[in-house]
Amino acid sequence: MKRGSSNFVLVYHRSPYEETFDSEGNRQWVDQKSPNGVIPTLRNLFLEERSGTWISWRQDANCSANADERLNLTSPSPFTLRRLPLTPEQISSFYHVTSKESFWPILHNFPGLFSVDNSDWATFEEVNRSFARAACEEAAPGATIWIHDYNLWLTPAMIREQRQDVRIAFFHHTPFPSSDVFSILPWRDEILDSLLSCDLVGFHIPSYANNFARCAINLRGAEGADPVPVAKKFRRYGSALSEPTVVPWIDHNCRRVHIQASPVGTSPELIRDLVVTPAVKAMANTIAEQHEGRKLILSASRVDYTKGNEEMLLAYERLLEQQPRWHGGVELFLGCVAAASGMRIYEDIQRSVEEIVGRINGRFGRIDWTPVRLSTHRTSYEELMGWFSQADVCWITPLRDGLNLVAKEYVAARQGLGGVLVLSEFTGASVELEDAVLTNPYSHRSMDRAISDALDMPQEEQVQRMASMTQAVDEFTVQHWAEQQLGTLRSL
Template identity: 35%
Template sequence: MSVDAAEGLMTEHDHPDHPRFDFVVVANRLPVDRVVDGDGNASWRTSPGGLVTALEPVMRETEGAWIGWPGGTVNDIEPFDYNGTWIEPMPLSAQEVEEYYEGFSNDTLWPLYHDVIAPPSYHREWWDSYRTVNQRFAERAAQLAAHGATVWVHDYQLQLVPGILREMRPDVTIGFFNHIPFPAYGIYSQLPWRTQIIRGLLGADVIGFQRAADAGNFQRAVRRLLSYEASGTTITVPTDEDGKVTSGSRNTKRPSGPTRTVVARHYPISIDALAYERLAREPRVQERAAQIRSELGNPRTIMLGVDRLDYTKGIRHRLKAYGELLAEGRLQIEDVSLIQVASPSRERVETYKQLRDEIELTVGRINGDFGTIGHSAISYLHHGYPREEMVALFLAADIVLVTALRDGMNLVAKEYAAVRYDNDGVLVLSEFAGAADELKRALLVNPHDIEGLKDTIMTAVEMPRAERSRRMRAMRKRVMEHDVAVWSRSFLRELSPYQLSRGGTDLLAVVEARPGAADHA
């Protein structure tokens, strides 16, 4: 498509009040949280999430824009600049929160994409709301994107945005990253709107997944539903003359007309490992870690679980194994303590309400059966913590239990490795978490196998110091060398040829030109 044609199409979505940006992030949530003080005054602070940390250098160097929901149903928040990033709030009505977010995103897609650990719900009105909200996000991205801009869309809540945006703005480069698993076709095929979502994702130039298996599952879905040619990490997508996706034919594997090449592969996300290590080395954090051990009575072994309160995290399996080890006398109550941090999550969804009740009953039963006046078997904490407190908990913990039944990555595992600069501690890690592909020196476990989980916990408890050190050193090397900067650059590197071919800014070159970028090369 010519530049003139692209400029003409771009003005179709123009708005005099909207500035233009070479880099636009589209995510369900904003990178900032709205805070209201006791006097009712609202302010903003940076969100603690890994995605915000990952994209901060790109946003800073490109002075980009971020489109997202500010949370709640406050609809009168105007766009604003925050530390060089243009914040574009996308309001949701109470009905959209219920149907698009709590409904289709978290009660249809989330359980389906996590191997139907809980049964998904299929409601047409939820799907209609999902389409409507995705349309609005795409329209806003079309308004904010400069000619030849790069738009990076994130996660399962916005899978239709790439396809809608491609129709509006074929001049832009589009990336999509799926932070959760993508299920095998036998599971994905249950979704009534399976083809529409695949077409939506294929509007992107690069589609990223956490694991190679997830990318393979997506490619198989493309072949089964659309019969497009998929070879290696590339998919050939039929288009019209302007590069827009056409309907194609399930009977035509080699289209005779124009095509686009879409890359679909894995880019495992990571953390700002150096920042975690620096925090762990601060004296006040080390003092807090010692205080935590003291408050627990200085037991021989402290185990730690850190999760959102979600049925995919395997908290019930972890508690069952721990309770049985106490009952069998393989663990002695005076020698061990389990801290379970379970931060609140989706508390208006019925499945999550039931999960919280079940876990709290289990914790109460184990504490009642095995606790003493001076010592509880489990310290259960149903709230979130700031990063500094979490680092202190990691330093205090001899063993971290990550027993997810299905997880795209699980950054807790990587955070624990980054914090343990002393090369001590043991990570018990579910083989169903994406982190298992990288942290191969963890004690890998199938959390459904309760006996196997119990034996693995005992192996961790009894592991000699020298072996703990060897394992942790290897995991730390992986996490430090493949940090969040490497993740974002690897994705931008894949997008770079598309950006250059459309006359856009090569964002990778911009980021790598900043001082200190060579430290991550």
């Protein structure tokens, strides 16, 4: 096989820029709508590389007649963008059906929603093989290849079959389930064998790392290292996802696979710079005027059975039932982005959310007070910062979430201020943000107590808790995450 010249190859189904077209049909590359997050940080890794390639996909109805697209981009420094053509049918099968209907419910511990009937393993293999082929062709001898997320589970093994000389890292952006739940997948052996061909496998928190290690040991006969104490930044006990120790590596088929727990962070300075811009300050002032004299609760997520939106709304309804003192004194803004059409389970959830909101407003609303405001449209990042700056409480209650960056973004936006973060203990972020008010979204008693305590929390306690969480968010940024992952790989 022909070898390439890239010392660093990043493999991700997402592209480094958004592709747009002007009025004359000319293609333009624009930055992500959010200035924060993983994509800009990954893009900035090319500043440190002499040569690099980012591999993603593009939709092409006639991909059989078109070769991969290779583009030379110059920002933030010169690198190659290689985009693999996939038909709409391949994208639907690979991403929306097999990944979302088969893998997503297992990863998030909803085995009852797992569907094998609609999965298309052959297409999933085909797409992963295309990514692996491209990575092998781009990688220079001894190159570093960093692969992202479960959509590309099979890519590491396919690369390793052809390229023994490269170093391979894989980062899992979702939760990783326990061995008994993961075992439901009919393709569990192929997936594990692929991940075990990596040099480094990364997860957000020790709990997910340990689950992966147990799967490899129980299902593939790997040998695990003695557990070591988790890093000080992680909660060691007392919550659903806390772990006192973590397995640092496992051996399988004469290969040592290092395991690292390193959560993705935010870009706090970017957030704080944005909060003080004239546009965001104007939005914040408008929000403040609309909610003057009332406590403002903010929740931002999307329509998904993992996000706990219905559980949160029912807890809010109970609050208004049991504590009439809050009538007219509190408002909940729920930004719940609607799912793409065509997936019935998400459409049913959206309908349920809208029905609960309507019932709450019908039962308790007055001419001068709407208890819940629901937005199902995507909120701009600037507007979200405006809400963050004014929200007395940020209420994040997923039933399961790999990390949840919204919680960290709220903390970053509240530097020097009070505010209360109410956070599900089933989010990865809960083991980092110890001064959040943790809640169990499966428990009415826990949910009711958490929101009541948050609304009644004294200002002094709010400031103390927020200062502690701000320190954690500032220390473990998205840049720190990327440097830790790649630094570990290069030290092996």
